[in-house]
Amino acid sequence: MLSQFFTALRDRRIVGVRGSDGRVHVPPAEYDPVTYEPLTEVVPVAGVGTVVSWTWQPEPLEGQPLDRPFAWALIKLDGADTALLHAVAAEEGSVSTGMRVHAHWVDEPAGAITDIAYFLPGDTPEPVADAPADERDPVTMLVVPSSIEIQHSASLPESTYLRSLREGKLVGARTVGPNGEKGKVYFPPKEADPATGLELNEFVELPDKGTVTTFAIINIPFAGQRIKPPYVAAYVLLDGADIPFLHLVTDIDASEVRMGMRVEAVWKPKDEWGLGIDNISHFRPTGEPDADYDSYKHHL
Numbered sequence: 001m002l003s004q005f006f007t008a009l010r011d012r013r014i015v016g017v018r019g020s021d022g023r024v025h026v027p028p029a030e031y032d033p034v035t036y037e038p039l040t041e042v043v044p045v046a047g048v049g050t051v052v053s054w055t056w057q058p059e060p061l062e063g064q065p066l067d068r069p070f071a072w073a074l075i076k077l078d079g080a081d082t083a084l085l086h087a088v089a090a091e092e093g094s095v096s097t098g099m100r101v102h103a104h105w106v107d108e109p110a111g112a113i114t115d116i117a118y119f120l121p122g123d124t125p126e127p128v129a130d131a132p133a134d135e136r137d138p139v140t141m142l143v144v145p146s147s148i149e150i151q152h153s154a155s156l157p158e159s160t161y162l163r164s165l166r167e168g169k170l171v172g173a174r175t176v177g178p179n180g181e182k183g184k185v186y187f188p189p190k191e192a193d194p195a196t197g198l199e200l201n202e203f204v205e206l207p208d209k210g211t212v213t214t215f216a217i218i219n220i221p222f223a224g225q226r227i228k229p230p231y232v233a234a235y236v237l238l239d240g241a242d243i244p245f246l247h248l249v250t251d252i253d254a255s256e257v258r259m260g261m262r263v264e265a266v267w268k269p270k271d272e273w274g275l276g277i278d279n280i281s282h283f284r285p286t287g288e289p290d291a292d293y294d295s296y297k298h299h300l
Contacts, residue, residue, distance in 0.1 A: 001028035006139040010111035012128045016043050016080050023081035047103035047125050049077035054095050065118045071095040087118040111139035157189035162275040172241055173200035184242035208265035210238040211291040213299050217254045230254045237299050251284035260290035
């Protein structure tokens with residue numbers, strides 16, 4: 001059903017599917033919500049409909065249908081019994097429940113819901129010029145980009161860690177008990193020691209040298225990859241730390257990376273430093289003898 005829906009959009013048409021109770025679902029459902037049987041009866045519907053519910057988007061986000069304020073609306077198209085979610089391009093204050101709207105199509109439909117650029121006020125369908133028969137195969141697969149943006153408020157330990165990175169320093173933290181007993185050094189620092197629950201109340205500056213504890217050789221390319229395979233992602237235990245952290249190890253053939261190998265940080269130029277561990281471009285071998293296994297076996 002979805003293949004027929006997207007193929008119809010490519011032709012600037014909208015179709016739904018009829019359920020066992022007679023209702024027409026737009027977008028089409030693959031299975032009947034009443035009997036759970038596959039649905040097969042395709043039903044054409046209009047490109048004009050009625051807003052049944054809506055909300056205002058005052059500040060559009062990247063990738064949304066419009067780059068100016070608009071409304072998200074549930075629109076029941078004429079001939080359909082369920083509502084379709086889409087954007088309505090209208091002035092603020094002009095959108096209302098019961099408003100009549102019509103689809104505005106993109107210039108070059110590709111077979112996706114974005115072939116409807118947005119809906120506009122009015123109940124007159126947009127003229128669609130006759131087009132030659134589309135000889136392309138039906139739409140059977142969609143590539144849908146997705147992203148997520150997270151706003152995170154850094155805690156005191158995180159803030160100290162990030163500001164130190166901007167100064168070219170690696171700072172961890174540990175607990176110090178009332179009698180001076182010292183806990184493990186965590187890098188990056190946390191709010192509390194996971195083993196005891198006590199607050200990490202002492203910051204510790206660490207050197208930018210350490211030992212590879214475990215590693216993986218990445219041989220398979222994937223979407224968004226910034227480094228050409230093969231390359232090595234390794235857990236590096238900084239000297240003086242008790243927890244290894246993940247980073248890249250390069251300047252050496254991937255097949256030669258090994259557990260216990262001594263490495264040092266390669267920093268980016270100072271004018272490129274920001275609030276992030278990527279101020280370190282990668283780690284490289286120091287040339288020192290490998291660390292003894294007993295020195296890091298409890299940190300794997």
